[in-house]
Amino acid sequence: MVLCSSLALIFAAPVSGQFVRTYKSIIFLQPPWTTVFRGERVNLTCKGFGFYSSQKTKWYYRHLGKEISRETQKNTLEVQESGEYRCQAQGSPLSSPVSLDFSSASLILQAPLSVFEGDSVVLRCRAKAEVTLKTTIYKNENVLAFLNKTTDFHISHASLKDNGAYRCTGYKETCCLVSSNTVKIQVQESFTRPVLRVSSFQPISGSPVTLTCETQLSLERSDVPLQFCFFRNDQMLGSGCSLSPKFQITAMWSKDSGSYWCKAATMCYNTTSNSLRSWIQVLIPASHPVLTLSPEKALNFEGTKVKLHCETQEDSLRTLYKFYHDGVPLRYKSVRCEKGASISFSLTTEHSGNYYCTADNGHGAKPSEAVSLSVTVPVSRPVLTLSSAEDLISEGAKLTLHCEAQRGSLPIVYQFHHENASLGNRSAHSAGGVAISFSLTTDHSGNYYCTANNGFGPQRSEAVSLSVTVPVSRPVLTLSSAEALTFEGAMVTLYCEVQRGSPRILYQFYHEDVPLGSNSTPSVGKVSFSFSLTAAHSGNYYCTADNGFGPQRSEAVSLFVTVPVSRPILTLRVPRAQAVVGDLLELRCEALRGSPPIMYWFYHEDVTLGSSSVPSGGEASFNLSLTAEHSGNYSCEANNGLVAQHSDTVSLSVIEHSGIYSCEADNGLEAQRSEMVTLKVAVPVSRPVLTLRAPRAQVAVGDLLELHCEALRGSPLILYQFYHEDVTLGNSSALSGGAFFNLSLTAEHSGNYSCEADNGLGAQRSETVTLYLTGLTENRSGPVATGVTGGLLSLAGLAAGALLLYCWLSRKAGREPASDPCRSPSDLDSQEPTYHNVPAWEELQPVYSNVNPRGENVVYSEVRIIREKKKHAVASNPRHLRNKGSRIIYSEVKVASTPASRCLFLASSAPHR
Numbered sequence: 037m038v039l040c041s042s043l044a045l046i047f048a049a050p051v052s053g054q055f056v057r058t059y060k061s062i063i064f065l066q067p068p069w070t071t072v073f074r075g076e077r078v079n080l081t082c083k084g085f086g087f088y089s090s091q092k093t094k095w096y097y098r099h100l101g102k103e104i105s106r107e108t109q110k111n112t113l114e115v116q117e118s119g120e121y122r123c124q125a126q127g128s129p130l131s132s133p134v135s136l137d138f139s140s141a142s143l144i145l146q147a148p149l150s151v152f153e154g155d156s157v158v159l160r161c162r163a164k165a166e167v168t169l170k171t172t173i174y175k176n177e178n179v180l181a182f183l184n185k186t187t188d189f190h191i192s193h194a195s196l197k198d199n200g201a202y203r204c205t206g207y208k209e210t211c212c213l214v215s216s217n218t219v220k221i222q223v224q225e226s227f228t229r230p231v232l233r234v235s236s237f238q239p240i241s242g243s244p245v246t247l248t249c250e251t252q253l254s255l256e257r258s259d260v261p262l263q264f265c266f267f268r269n270d271q272m273l274g275s276g277c278s279l280s281p282k283f284q285i286t287a288m289w290s291k292d293s294g295s296y297w298c299k300a301a302t303m304c305y306n307t308t309s310n311s312l313r314s315w316i317q318v319l320i321p322a323s324h325p326v327l328t329l330s331p332e333k334a335l336n337f338e339g340t341k342v343k344l345h346c347e348t349q350e351d352s353l354r355t356l357y358k359f360y361h362d363g364v365p366l367r368y369k370s371v372r373c374e375k376g377a378s379i380s381f382s383l384t385t386e387h388s389g390n391y392y393c394t395a396d397n398g399h400g401a402k403p404s405e406a407v408s409l410s411v412t413v414p415v416s417r418p419v420l421t422l423s424s425a426e427d428l429i430s431e432g433a434k435l436t437l438h439c440e441a442q443r444g445s446l447p448i449v450y451q452f453h454h455e456n457a458s459l460g461n462r463s464a465h466s467a468g469g470v471a472i473s474f475s476l477t478t479d480h481s482g483n484y485y486c487t488a489n490n491g492f493g494p495q496r497s498e499a500v501s502l503s504v505t506v507p508v509s510r511p512v513l514t515l516s517s518a519e520a521l522t523f524e525g526a527m528v529t530l531y532c533e534v535q536r537g538s539p540r541i542l543y544q545f546y547h548e549d550v551p552l553g554s555n556s557t558p559s560v561g562k563v564s565f566s567f568s569l570t571a572a573h574s575g576n577y578y579c580t581a582d583n584g585f586g587p588q589r590s591e592a593v594s595l596f597v598t599v600p601v602s603r604p605i606l607t608l609r610v611p612r613a614q615a616v617v618g619d620l621l622e623l624r625c626e627a628l629r630g631s632p633p634i635m636y637w638f639y640h641e642d643v644t645l646g647s648s649s650v651p652s653g654g655e656a657s658f659n660l661s662l663t664a665e666h667s668g669n670y671s672c673e674a675n676n677g678l679v680a681q682h683s684d685t686v687s688l689s690v691i692e693h694s695g696i697y698s699c700e701a702d703n704g705l706e707a708q709r710s711e712m713v714t715l716k717v718a719v720p721v722s723r724p725v726l727t728l729r730a731p732r733a734q735v736a737v738g739d740l741l742e743l744h745c746e747a748l749r750g751s752p753l754i755l756y757q758f759y760h761e762d763v764t765l766g767n768s769s770a771l772s773g774g775a776f777f778n779l780s781l782t783a784e785h786s787g788n789y790s791c792e793a794d795n796g797l798g799a800q801r802s803e804t805v806t807l808y809l810t811g812l813t814e815n816r817s818g819p820v821a822t823g824v825t826g827g828l829l830s831l832a833g834l835a836a837g838a839l840l841l842y843c844w845l846s847r848k849a850g851r852e853p854a855s856d857p858c859r860s861p862s863d864l865d866s867q868e869p870t871y872h873n874v875p876a877w878e879e880l881q882p883v884y885s886n887v888n889p890r891g892e893n894v895v896y897s898e899v900r901i902i903r904e905k906k907k908h909a910v911a912s913n914p915r916h917l918r919n920k921g922s923r924i925i926y927s928e929v930k931v932a933s934t935p936a937s938r939c940l941f942l943a944s945s946a947p948h949r
Contacts, residue, residue, distance in 0.1 A: 059085035061123050061131035062255050069146035071137045071217055073162070075116070078136060082111045084125025085258065096122040098133075137217070142167050145204045145216040150256050152226045154306035157191040159219070161204035167214055168207045176200045193306065194223050226260060228252045230300040230311040239288045240400060241320045247273075247283040249298035249311065265299045268292070277301070293318045319399035322350045325357070325376070327393045327404040336411050340383045346393035346404060347376030356396045362389040385413040385443060414492040415444030418469070420452075420485055420500050430507045430585045433476050439486035439497065440469025448490045455482045476504050507585040508537030513578055513593050516566075522597050526569045532579035532590065533562030541583045548575045571599040571629060601630030604674040606683035606710035616718055616797060619662050625672035625710055626655035627681060634676045641668040672710040682709000720797040721750030724774070726790060726805050730781075735809055739781045745791035745802065746774025757792040760785065783809060 066079040082093045093111045097104045099119030111125060120133045134149060146160040161171045161183065171183035180202075181189055191198050203218045233248040249264045265277040273283060277299075285292070296316055301308040325348040336342075346357045357377040359366045368379040381387070388411045394401040422429075423436035437459075439450045450470045451461040462470035474480075481504045487494040516529035530552075532543045537560060545552040545565045555563040567573070574597040580587035609622040623645075625636045636656035638645040648656035660666065672683045724747040730739050743765075745756045756775035758765040768775035779785065786809045791802045 059128065059255060059258060061085075061125040061128045063121060063123055063131050063134045063149075065134070065136075065149055067146075068148045069160070070135065070149055071139055071144050071146050071219070073144065073164070074138045074140045076138065077114050077116045080113045080115060080121060080123065080134075082113075082123035082125050082131065084111070084128035091126040093126070094124040096124075096130075098122075139217065141217065142208070143204070143206050143214045143216045145202060145219050147202065147219040147221065150224065151194050151198075151221055152224050152254065152257060152307075153195055154226065154302065155191075155194045155223075157194050157198070157221070159189040159191070159202055159204075161187050161189070161206070161216060163206050163214075166209055168209060170207055172205045174203050174205070196223050199223055224254060225309075226254055226257045226302065226307050227262065227300060227309065229309050230264075230298055232296060232298045232311040232314050234296065234314055234316060236316075237314065238317050238319050238399075241289055241318050242287050245285045245288050245316065247285070247296060247298065249281045249283075249300055251281075251300045251309070261303050262300050263303065265301075266296070267298070268296050269294045288316070288318045290318050290320060292316070320397075321399040322348050322355060322395045322397040322402050324348070324402045325393055325395040325404045327359075327391065327407050329391075329407055329409065336383060336409060338383055338385060338411060338413055341380060342383060342409070343378055343380040344391060344393070344407075345373070345376055345378040346395065347373075348395040348402070350397060352397060354397050356401075358394045358396075358401075360392050360394070361387070383409075383411045385411055385445070387411050388445075411445065413443055413445045415441040415448055415488045415490045415495050417441070417495045418450065418486055418488040418497045420497040422500060422502070423473075429476060429502055429504050431476055431478060431504055432507075434473055435476050435480070435502075436471050436473040437484060437486070438469055438471040439488065441488040441495065444488065444490050446490070448488050451487045451489075451494075453485050453487075454480070478504050478506075480504055505538040505583070505585070506536060508534045508541055508581045508583050508588050510534070510588045511543070511579050511581040511590040513590040515593065515595070522569060522595060524570055524597060524599055527566060528569055528573075528595070529564050529566040530577060530579070531562050531564050532581065534560060534581045534588070536560060537581065537583050539583065541581050544580045544582075544587070546578050546580070547573065569597050571597055571631070573597050574631070596631070598631045599629055599676075601627040601634055601674040601676045601681050603627070603681040604636070604672055604683045604710040606670065606672045608670075612797075615662065616720060617662055621660045621662050621666075623658045623660065623670065623672070624655050625657075625674065625683060627674040630674065630676045632676070634674055637673040637675075639671050639673070640666065674710075680709070684711010718751035718795070718797060719749060721747040721754055721793045721795050721800050723747070723800045724756070724791055724793040724802045726802040728789060728805055728807060735781065735807065737781055737783055737809060741779045741781050741785070741807070743777045743779065743789065743791065744774055745777075745793065747793040747800065750793065750795050751797075752795065754793050754795045757794075759790045759792070761787045762790075781809060785809065 062083045064081040064083060066081065069078075072078060080095075082095070091111070093108050093113075095106050095108065095113050097106075097115075097117075097119055099117065111123075113123075115121065115136065116138060118136060118138045120135050122131050122133050124130045142164045144162050146162060148157065151157050159173065161169065161173070163169050169183075169187060171187065173180045173183060173189045183189060183204075189204075199222055201218050201220050204216045206214050206216075208214050228251050230249045230251040233250055235246040236243070239245050247266050249266065251262065253260060253262070261279065262281075263277045263279050264281050264283075266273040266283040273285075281300075283298075293316060295313045297313045298311045299308060300311075325346045328345045330343050330345070344359055346359065348355060357370055359368070359370065359379055366379060368381055370377040370379050388409060390406040390408050392404050392406045394403045396402070418439050418441040421438045423434075423438075429435065437452055439452065441448060441450075446467075447463055447465045449461060449463050452459040452472055460472060462472065464470050481502055483499040483501055485499045486497045488497075489495070511532050511534045514531045514533075516527075516531070522528075530545055532545065534541060539558045539560070540556055541560070542554060542556045543563045544554045552567070553565050555565070557563055574595060576592040576594050578590045578592045580589050582588070604625050604627040607624045607626075609624065610619050612619070615621070623638055625638065627634060630653070632653040633649055633651045634653060634656075635647060635649050637647045638658045645660070646658050648658065650656050669685045671685050674681050674683075724745050727744045729742045729744070732739070735741070743758050745758065747754060752771040753769050754771075754775075755767060755769050757767045758777045765779065766777050768777065786807060788804045788806050790804050793800050793802075
């Protein structure tokens with residue numbers, strides 16, 4: 037046992053005979069039990085298989101479906117909770133899970149985490165103080181042993197027969213028999229059954245063979261060294277077992293054929309395993325055959341019959357012969373001879389090349405040496421071709437002559453001739469013929485032919501005629517008169533002419549790459565093309581001339597036809613369907629006809645806004661940010677010097693600003709004014725104001741509550757939505773004056789109310805108004821607060837009476853407008869309270885101030901209430917209180933220019949919840 041342990045330390049390196057795999061991290065336990073008493077501790081050690089086994093380690097703990105992870109600086113972790121543990125060492129994959137049970141039972145059976153063949157295993161039965169250990173060990177519910185004075189049961193040499201479920205029993209002092217937990221023992225193999233790998237199961241006689249014994253150690257036993265033994269027919273090979281999983285046989289002979297197998301064992305031989313047997317058959321190949329050709333000295337002309345014979349020294353009926361021509365198997369039927377095999381065939385030109393044969397007796401084919409055969413074939417009549425027989429041959433073109441004989445033994449000498457004058461020769465050492473090239477001149481017209489010769493006399497091709505023609509020169513385009521008038525309706529003539537070129541010549545006239553017409557002439561000269569000018573005829577003109585060698589193009593001649601401008605069209609563009617004050621208005625003016633450059637003018641009520649020149653024609657634009665001053669008529673004008681055209685008037689309609697716009701276009705001939713265009717601009721709604729009105733100061737269940745929502749600005753039609761705690765109560769549309777919604781109050785109607793206004797340009801939400809229905813709260817401040825509140829109510833009543841009297845006197849004097857702003861469709865009895873944001877009951881101090889919002893001509897009075905502790909701030913700066921949570925209890929609106937528009941709004945001074 038000591039020797040085995042020392043060897044394990046010496047040879048704790050990975051075994052090369054194992055299969056290549058990636059090792060997972062492994063958890064080791066100390067103490068080695070998976071079940072311990074609650075309160076005890078177990079040390080976990082995570083072992084990796086990289087270079088980082090003692091570095092940082094990640095731990096994972098799972099219990100009752102929840103997983104917790106943590107990281108330690110070393111590879112150990114102390115635990116004392118039941119659950120499933122896993123670890124991941126640095127550089128290694130995640131380990132398999134290990135389940136620990138910290139038991140609260142009075143009797144437990146402890147067993148190691150893993151058991152392997154040959155291990156010495158200890159099962160320990162432990163009890164708490166109240167249990168008497170008269171222990172019995174059970175295996176698969178059968179009594180295995182009685183433990184009298186010891187708690188341990190030993191399995192000296194574990195094997196597969198020890199697999200099973202184990203438990204132990206004891207007696208409690210007070211009552212009865214106690215049974216421990218059940219432990220399942222599953223004995224594992226330290227390594228897998230070895231597999232014998234052979235470099236060749238049918239080696240050729242005399243060749244080497246390598247035997248490899250492959251196995252795979254268990255992860256927990258990856259550092260256990262193994263030794264390997266190799267056998268042939270139950271006889272050990274070599275000097276015995278070794279640590280190497282490979283065994284080399286330097287040369288295999290026929291006597292070495294047989295059954296081979298290997299054995300793997302641990303160093304102490306407590307675990308061994310044999311591989312399956314494999315048969316190795318040593319093969320004896322045939323010798324290299326010899327290929328002969330007959331008749332050996334015959335002339336190898338086409339049609340000659342030849343025979344190929346292949347023979348090997350180890351010839352037998354099992355020997356298979358094959359014949360090859362330049363590496364391609366011949367399909368001729370072979371004939372078995374007394375020794376070897378033969379094939380015969382008549383020669384053709386395709387039979388030239390290298391021949392060899394192979395002999396195979398079932399142990400590998402052996403090739404013969406190659407034999408060369410050259411078949412001589414006289415040349416056939418060559419064929420002469422031009423580079424393109426259908427192309428016209430023009431002066432300066434590159435001409436290629438190609439001469440090729442379809443049959444004939446190589447090499448072949450080709451010669452080219454022009455009217456019996458030699459142009460040169462070429463020698464061909466491969467099929468495909470030869471070619472020569474040269475640039476043509478007028479002297480190259482005439483007859484051409486070529487000859488081919490491979491030593492059996494020249495063969496002449498048929499003659500090919502060649503006629504060299506002259507391409508046309510670049511044409512010149514001219515007008516009928518350089519000073520001709522170019523107004524619409526004038527007649528103009530185009531002339532196209534070339535100085536040289538072979539007839540017939542085709543002329544084409546173009547306007548901006550669009551063909552106008554064509555004409556041909558049988559000789560060098562010029563042709564003409566006439567037409568009446570329109571506005572579309574402005575642009576560049578050119579002509580082409582072609583006599584079959586590709587068109588030649590003249591230089592372009594520009595022609596400009598002057599056209600008066602048409603009446604321009606003025607269009608207005610805004611960023612949305614309904615324009616709004618402040619939007620960017622784009623005015624676009626365009627004359628659909630007219631010679632450039634065109635000058636455009638933009639007008640507002642016949643006052644010039646600006647101008648823009650368009651050098652190349654098209655439209656012009658002018659941008660304008662809409663204000664009140666932009667109401668009126670708009671138009672534009674176009675002028676190109678011939679005539680001026682004015683657009684129609686464009687009306688711009690804004691809720692606050694409207695008008696008519698126009699533009700003008702001018703290209704220097706005569707201005708044209710556009711028509712007028714109408715545009716409507718809308719105003720978004722302002723933030724609405726929500727007012728609540730009830731029939732009495734103390735609101736009760738069953739009262740009728742009126743909600744009035746009004747946006748002071750915004751284009752009609754306006755849609756109003758009413759909300760209670762953000763839940764929609766209803767909606768109503770109004771052209772002006774706001775909208776109303778009536779509600780019969782219940783206990784559930786206490787809370788926050790708001791409304792929303794929308795005219796399609798964006799919704800606006802009012803401030804929240806709170807309504808309480810639960811009655812008055814207790815007066816926490818005593819008689820003082822009651823007196824202050826009464827004084828405030830008296831003051832508000834006097835102010836309301838005075839203002840109502842003033843409004844009545846104003847109407848009596850005839851100063852009231854048709855729409856009386858002092859009365860609204862939502863006004864109820866003057867005694868009805870109006871609810872805004874009402875604070876809880878507390879001692880408050882009134883503050884009086886006149887407010888002029890945003891510097892407008894509207895002035896209204898406010899009475900605000902603040903906490904008493906802020907009295908000194910009221911006198912010093914009342915306006916500052918607006919940002920400190922003050923409450924408005926009185927408000928009067930005044931408009932300086934319209935006295936009849938004064939109105940009174942009273943808020944209930946009674947506290948509500």
